[in-house]
Amino acid sequence: MDFRLEDIDDAEVERRLSIVEPLTDAVRELVDAVIRTEVDDAELVAAREQIEAIVARLRAQQKDKGYGVSFTRDFTGMPWGNAATGARNAVAPPLRIKKVDGVTRADVVLGAAYEGPGGHVHGGIAALLLDQLVGETAAADHMPSFTGTLTVRYLRPTPLGPVTLEGRVTGTDGRKTFVHGELSDADGVTVEAEAIMIQPKHFPARDAIISTIAKLENERS
């Protein structure tokens, strides 16, 4: 798994976000516009040519694979390629999850890009968002928990538009954490999930980050 340390402070994280988030938002707008536009074919062809030019510009310097997850030395994560939350990922709605007193919550608007049944949210998107939510609900002390089992129950179709997610831990057993998650619209819960999250036995990436921080601190003292 690609976890790495970036020795930067919070101000630098914010500076980078201030550049990439508006870019990602613009691409999200582009995706929505392509889905919903009713311009004529000549306009579609002209737009495609401009988009291809922009893609070529961005490909001038590229990472080999995915974005990976880097951490600052205080373990602020930068999972900017993440499919649900990534600041650089226009596929992500994006989900912004907050944890207060152990309960995770997120408000997000799911537009045309997340459609399954006409006018309603795709079941896979609901599962994706709930998977991320239960992951962040179970994560503690800078240790990730991986989804072992995710059981999703669709109670009724979720209309496209604003939705709320909420997750809470319902129990623990050794390295296992049990989490309940819900996705709701204005009229109540539409999808619920039960997850068994498992803290991996060994997480070498975390140990590698901690030993790199120790090495940097030694070099500075």
Ligand SMILES: CCCCCCCCCCCCCC(=O)SCCNC(=O)CCNC(=O)[C@H](O)C(C)(C)COP(=O)(O)OP(=O)(O)OC[C@H]1O[C@@H](n2cnc3c(N)ncnc32)[C@H](O)[C@@H]1OP(=O)(O)O
């Ligand atoms: C650096 C800090 C980072 C912080 C970032 C936080 C952000 C979070 C982002 C979130 C992102 C979103 C989240 C994502 O998208 S996570 C991505 C999707 N999930 C995966 O890819 C997981 C793939 N699977 C594995 O890696 C391993 O199989 C895991 C780690 C799950 C278990 O392998 P391990 O070798 O550790 O297991 P063990 O054999 O010692 O068994 C241990 C116990 O667990 C029980 N068990 C085993 N498997 C399952 C199962 N499938 N369901 C239910 N229970 C299971 C087993 O019976 C035993 O119980 P018991 O007998 O003791 O009672």
